[in-house]
Amino acid sequence: MAKRAVIGTSPKDSSIDKMDRFIQREERKEQSNLRKYGKRDLSKTPFNEWPIDKKLDYYENRSEADKFKEKYPSYSSWYDAVKKQSKVYPTTFVDWTSKIKDVMHGLYNSHTSVKETVSILKNKHGIY
Numbered sequence: 122m123a124k125r126a127v128i129g130t131s132p133k134d135s136s137i138d139k140m141d142r143f144i145q146r147e148e149r150k151e152q153s154n155l156r157k158y159g160k161r162d163l164s165k166t167p168f169n170e171w172p173i174d175k176k177l178d179y180y181e182n183r184s185e186a187d188k189f190k191e192k193y194p195s196y197s198s199w200y201d202a203v204k205k206q207s208k209v210y211p212t213t214f215v216d217w218t219s220k221i222k223d224v225m226h227g228l229y230n231s232h233t234s235v236k237e238t239v240s241i242l243k244n245k246h247g248i249y
Contacts, residue, residue: 189232196226202235209248217248 130138154170168176183191193199203225204214218225224246228238242248 186232189234193229196229199229199235200225203238203242206235207239207242207248214248217246218242221246 171179193202200218204211207214209217228241233241
């Protein structure tokens with residue numbers, strides 16, 4: 122039997138080529154980010170591209186208002202959470218809170234937690 126000829130590159134050469142392409146692609150991404158955002162200015166860089174130590178510092182140093190705004194970005198999301206936590210029939214809850222709409226907006230603007238809001242509604246306004 123005759124020997125077969127090997128056509129193409131060896132597995133070792135193929136893996137080296139793939140690694141070289143990967144390194145070049147990562148370098149191009151880095152250059153692109155550098156052109157797009159300049160030097161690593163965190164104010165312009167999207168949060169998901171921050172270094173992990175900067176992310177941890179950010180999460181450790183957030184204020185209660187920042188945490189509240191992240192959890193409830195809008196009044197309606199906070200209102201739905203209060204409605205659910207109060208365990209009042211939803212239609213009844215909407216009817217009762219429509220009378221004190223300015224109080225509800227005030228509680229949201231002062232970043233009152235959902236649990237505390239429910240207790241305020243029970244004690245001061247009789248919604249339970």
